[in-house]
Amino acid sequence: MNRREGPPLYLQIRDAILDGVRSGRIPPGTRLPPTRDLAKRIGVNRTTVCSAYESLQSGGFAVSRVGRGTTILRADSPARARPRAGRRLGIEESRFSLGVRGLLEATPLAAPDLEMDLGTSGIDFSRLLPDERLFPVLPFRRAVQTVLAREGRDLLQYGPPRGHLPLREILAARLQRQGVAAPAERILVVSGAQQGIDLVFRVLLDPDDVVAVEAPTYSQVLPLLRFHRARAVGIPMTSEGMDLGVLERVLAEYAPKLVYTMPTRQNPTGVTTRSPHRHRLVALAGQHGVPILEDGFEEDGADGNHSPLLASLDPGGLVILSGTFSKGLFPGLRIGWLCLADPEILDAVAAAKSCSDYHTSLLAQAAVAEFCREGRYDAHLRRLGRIFRRRLRVALRALRSEFPRGVRWTPPDGGHCLWVELPEGLSGDDLGREAARQGVRIAPGRAFFPDESGDRFFRISISRVDEKEIREGVARIGRLLAKMIAGRRPAAAPAKPGESIPYI
CATH class of the missing domain: 1.10.10.10 (Winged helix-like DNA-binding domain superfamily/Winged helix DNA-binding domain)
Known part of the structure; x- marks a missing residue:
């Protein structure tokens, strides 16, 4: 060799x-x-x-x-x-x-027997979905009515593939406040962050290309890489963020085409990469000339994060920033965006977007722009921040009081995730099956690793459960863990068939 x-x-x-x-x-x-x-x-x-x-x-x-x-x-x-x-x-x-x-x-991300009917008393910690009980439906309906009355039929026609200019200008202003000098011309509106990531992969990756990802990482990026026949190489996560020593070796040995990272409230660990670490990450990628895809799905600062965006630290234009309104507003809108400093990559991604679905819904874009212009989006984010800070405090107290000794978890830097490590000999898959029979769903850890090595981990998402449900769900898991650790694991009941729904 x-x-x-x-x-x-x-x-x-x-x-x-x-x-x-x-x-x-x-x-x-x-x-x-x-x-x-x-x-x-x-x-x-x-x-x-x-x-x-x-x-x-x-x-x-x-x-x-x-x-x-x-x-x-x-x-x-x-x-x-x-x-x-x-x-x-x-x-x-x-x-x-x-x-x-x-x-x-590939191994299914959610085995059917983990998707059993939980009944009316079921508690779902498995998926990072927004809580529809918190959706600002009435204010958003007024925004839709306003733009329809003002722009009418124009919003129901075909639109520009790069996105509705007023929304792109609003996004540019928001990025400016976060230290990214990005004019609207550098922003491309996409149909959800997942489409944005897919478009970047389509433009930059060939079969057998390597992409460096965090381990664990966002689970839905892994099947996307399989689809593009690219290879995901996992970089261990530390309390500081991606292990830069390992990343440096991977950059030298594998020559990856891209680094994918979620530096703020990472899914699934909840870790926020500190500012000095971010500077070193951008510098390291720059030394090797490797683009970074920065997944900023929780960059809105709803719970007080003030870490700089990687894109704001990048003098060479290597960082591609991905964002979305799905988690902060409504996932059903399917509105995300990409900020690309490299004009050639921007043109290529825009061309791929046009070939895919031509453009994202103009009506939805205009309504979101109006919602932001009225100040309602920021007000909604502040409300979400207060609610989820309370939920996270409740969850951490519950874990401390209910989980037996030997079970460890990563204290998250805000957000909606708790990442839990099981003692040696216990399996996240087994726990997931048994917990479902107790009326609680969790996300077993294997789905978040490129090599499916994370069977001793699981994720708890508090995004769609209230404080009472958090206490009860954690208590049920704690009792089950105590039995499993003591060697009194319940006999496995036959699994019921169900729909396989991916963890996100």
């Missing part, structure tokens, strides 16, 4: 294996060595070998099964993946693109 130049090491390993298959030295049906053994043998990080094996699988050259390792298939005939039980596809997966097959072959 050439460690100084050429493609990333994991691609060199993949290509060496494929050369062996094509030459006949590695016949079809050969079981590859365990990742740990091969990594030790050739002197690389185990994650490098995992990425090589995953690249073989995504190309259809190998198949991996739990307990049976990774097996080589024909090098000239991509694998036909067999449908997983319960998928109910109705057509053969071999008809799908490799990107879609990558989605279907």
Whole structure:
């Protein structure tokens, strides 16, 4: 292997294996060595070998099964993946693109047996959804009526792909207050932050490109990377933020095309990256010329965060900032935005957006702009901040009083998430199943790691539960944890089928 130049090491390993298959030295049906053994043998990080094996699988050259390792298939005939039980596809997966097959072959983010009916007494800690009881429906309805009366039919026509100019000007002014000198021309309105992230991936990534992500990370970015056939390499999270020592090694060894990070109230840990750490992160990415996708989904400052945006620290235009109104207002509006300093990337993303859905709803954009212009959005954020600070205090008190010794959690810097670590020998998946039978849903930790290694973790979201529900739900989980730790785990009841709903 050439460690100084050429493609990333994991691609060199993949290509060496494929050369062996094509030459006949590695016949079809050969079981590859365990990742740990091969990594030790050739002197690389185990994650490098995992990425090589995953690249073989995504190309259809190998198949991996739990307990049976990774097996080589024909090098000239991509694998036909067999449908997983319960998928109910109705057509053969071999008809799908490799990107879609990558989605279907992945472990589901929410197993059906974790989505059982909780009944009227159920408490849902599993998903980070806004609380519809707090939606400012009447004030927003007035904003819709105002813009319809003022602009009428124009808002029901096709609009500019880059977004409604008044909304972009409002976003530019908000960013200016946060230290980002971004004119409206640098802002692109998208149909939710998820579309914005997808567009960036579409423009910047090719199959087998590497993206450095936090570990744990936002769960819905991982299937998106699978769809684009890119490789996610996890960078451990610390109390300061992304581990920059590990990131520096990954930048040198893997040459990633992008760094994805959520530096403020990170989902799922709740950690906010401190200002000095942010400066070092931006400088490190700049040294390697690697763009950063800054997911600012909670950057509105509803609970007093004043950390600088990475985009405000970036002199070279490498930071792409993603934002949304979904968490602060209504997710059903599907309005997010991207701020891009690089004009070439901006033009490319705008072209991809136009090809995708042409533009985001003009009526929704105009209504949000009016809602912001009237000052109602900031007033709503202040109200949410007060409510969620109370909920978080209640949740932390409940964890301290109800969870048994040996269970640890990350004190969050505001936001809506609590990230909990279980003692050795306990499983977040098992806890999720048992908790659902007790009428409580949680988000098991594996869904938040690129390699699904987080089985000893789970996330509690307080975004959609009131203070009474928080106390009761934490108490139920605490009693269950005490039984599991004491070795008196309840017998597993048969799982009921249900809809698989992703954690966000």
